[in-house]
Each structure stands twice: as structure tokens, then as C-alpha cells.
Amino acid sequence: SAFTRFARPWTLAAWVFLTLGIVLGSAWAYYELGWGGWWFWDPVENASFMPWLAGTALLHSLAVTEQRAGFKAWTLLLSICAFSLCLLGTFLVRSGVLVSVHAFASDPARGMFILAFMVLVTGGSLLLFAVRGHRVRSRVNNALWSRESLLLGNNVLLMAAMLVVLLGTLLPLVHKQLGLGSISVGEPFFNTMFTWLMVPFALLLGVGPLVRWGRDRPRNIRKLLLTALVSTLVLSVLLPWLLEDKIIAMT
Numbered sequence: 001s002a003f004t005r006f007a008r009p010w011t012l013a014a015w016v017f018l019t020l021g022i023v024l025g026s027a028w029a030y031y032e033l034g035w036g037g038w039w040f041w042d043p044v045e046n047a048s049f050m051p052w053l054a055g056t057a058l059l060h061s062l063a064v065t066e067q068r069a070g071f072k073a074w075t076l077l078l079s080i081c082a083f084s085l086c087l088l089g090t091f092l093v094r095s096g097v098l099v100s101v102h103a104f105a106s107d108p109a110r111g112m113f114i115l116a117f118m119v120l121v122t123g124g125s126l127l128l129f130a131v132r133g134h135r136v137r138s139r140v141n142n143a144l145w146s147r148e149s150l151l152l153g154n155n156v157l158l159m160a161a162m163l164v165v166l167l168g169t170l171l172p173l174v175h176k177q178l179g180l181g182s183i184s185v186g187e188p189f190f191n192t193m194f195t196w197l198m199v200p201f202a203l204l205l206g207v208g209p210l211v212r213w214g215r216d217r218p219r220n221i222r223k224l225l226l227t228a229l230v231s232t233l234v235l236s237v238l239l240p241w242l243l244e245d246k247i248i249a250m251t
Contacts, residue, residue, distance in 0.1 A: 004066045007079065011062060015055045022048055041190045046169040047089035050162050054082040057158040060151050068213055070148055072136040073129075074155070080125040085162070087118040097173060146215050150208040157201040164193045 025045075026038045039045060058078040064071045091097075095111025142148040168185040175183050206228060210221040 004062055004075070008059070008062045008066065011055065011058055011079075011082075015052070015059060018048065018052050018055065022052060041168070041187050043169050044089075044093050046165050047092045050165050050169075051082050051085040051089060053158050053162040053165070054078060054085050057155045057162075058082050060154055060158075064148050064151055068142075068148055070142065071152070071155075073133050076129060076133065076136060078155070078159075080122070080129060081159075084118065084122040084125070087114070087121060091115055091118055092169070145211065145217065147208060147211045147213050150204050150211055154201065154204050154208060157197050157204070161194060161197050161201075164190070164197070168193075 022045075025048075029040070030038050058075065058081075061071045061075045061078050065075045091111060091114040094114060097111060142152075168189055171185055172183050175181065207221070207225065210224055
């Protein structure tokens with residue numbers, strides 16, 4: 001569709017710059033004493049990670065829309081979600097509502113302006129989607145074992161991960177605003193939840209590119225999967241042994 005051809009390059013460019021920003025920030029934090037290493041699940045770090053997760057899901061969804069004319073409504077919803085999370089991240093960083101070593105400002109007036117803009121844009125977009133979203137529904141039926149279905153699973157896991165980060169970031173703020181006291185959601189929560197989500201995500205990531213569009217059979221990629229499994233097992237043993245000193249230094 002015209003929307004897909006227009007949106008995909010811009011989405012990819014935004015995703016690349018956001019990825020570079022996260023990577024450079026993590027590298028800088030690693031060398032800055034006392035800043036928690038590569039990643040500390042800081043609220044402001046999370047504010048950049050949430051749109052990255054939504055943007056990653058959007059890129060995969062756009063591929064399905066372009067190749068198979070599927071996921072049209074889902075792609076639009078992901079577009080709204082990704083941009084809304086960018087606005088949310090701006091609000092969290094610039095308003096001072098969250099305590100973070102990365103926060104740049106503590107200006108309630110500026111925060112209210114950003115919040116109002118976010119509510120207007122997000123609310124208006126979701127309202128328009130609710131009213132007219134049925135017009136862009138896909139008419140394509142996908143087989144269970146197809147690249148489209150695996151990409152859908154990829155999208156669901158990415159958005160579930162985004163919701164985990166959103167919950168862990170905003171829960172302390174909501175808890176405090178409700179007068180229930182202060183709580184802390186830290187590394188153990190995020191690491192545990194992401195372990196459960198990223199294991200099936202890694203499996204889909206390995207299998208998805210090997211499966212055909214439309215319909216396929218598992219036996220068609222059996223040899224490739226067996227080769228990949230053996231290679232993975234060998235590398236998982238050799239690499240930690242060969243790079244042990246570097247891994248210890250990085251931790």
C-alpha cells in the first residue's frame with residue numbers, strides 16, 4: 001500500500017537513530033563510574049526502550065503489510081503506539097515526575113504542556129482508529145505455519161515486553177500518587193519477566209526467516225533447523241571458553 005511504502009523508510013530511519021542513541025548511551029554509562037554499567041533499568045532508560053520495542057514490532061508488521069497486504073489495522077495501531085511512547089518518554093524525562101540520574105529538567109509547567117499534547121495526539125489518534133479502523137482490515141487468511149503467523153507471534157512478544165517495561169516504570173509513580181507509599185521496581189523484576197519473554201522470542205527469531213510466506217510445512221526446514229541447533233550448541237560452549245577473560249572484564 002501507499003502508506004507502507006511511505007512509512008517504512010521513515011520508521012526504519014527513526015529506529016536506527018534510536019538504536020544508535022541507546023547503544024551510545026549504554027557505552028557511555030559503562031565507562032562513567034557509578035552509573036550502573038551497560039543497562040540499569042533506569043526510568044529514563046526505559047523511556048527510550050519502550051518506543052524501541054514498539055518500533056521493532058512496527059518494522060516487522062510493515063513487512064507483512066508490504067509483502068502480503070496483511071496486518072493493516074495492526075500496523076496502524078503500532079504506529080500510534082510507537083509515536084505515543086515517544087511522547088511519553090519526553091514527558092517522563094522533561095517533567096521531573098520520575099527520579100532519575102538521566103532526567104534533564106524538573107519543570108511542572110513544561111511537563112503539563114507535554115502531557116496535554118500527548119493526551120491530545122494519542123487520544124485523537126486512538127479515537128480516529130476506533131471509528132475508522134474497520135476500513136483497513138486485512139482480508140488475507142494466514143496459515144498457522146507461515147512467516148506471517150510467526151511475525152505475529154514476534155509482535156505479540158515485543159509488545160508484551162513493552163507492557164512489562166511500561167508497568168515497571170509507571171507503577172512506582174502511580175503507587176506514590178495514590179498515597180500508598182513508595183515502592184521500587186528494579187532489576188530482578190525486569191530480568192525475570194524478560195527471561196520468560198525472550199526465550200520464545202529467540203526461537204521465533206531463528207525460525208521465522210526460514211519459513212515461507214503464506215503457507216509452509218515444518219519438514220521443509222528440518223535440516224536447516226538441525227544444522228542451526230548443532231552450530232548453536234557448539235558455539236555456546238566454545239565462545240565462553242575462548243572469550244572468558246573479556247566476558248569477565250565486561251561484567
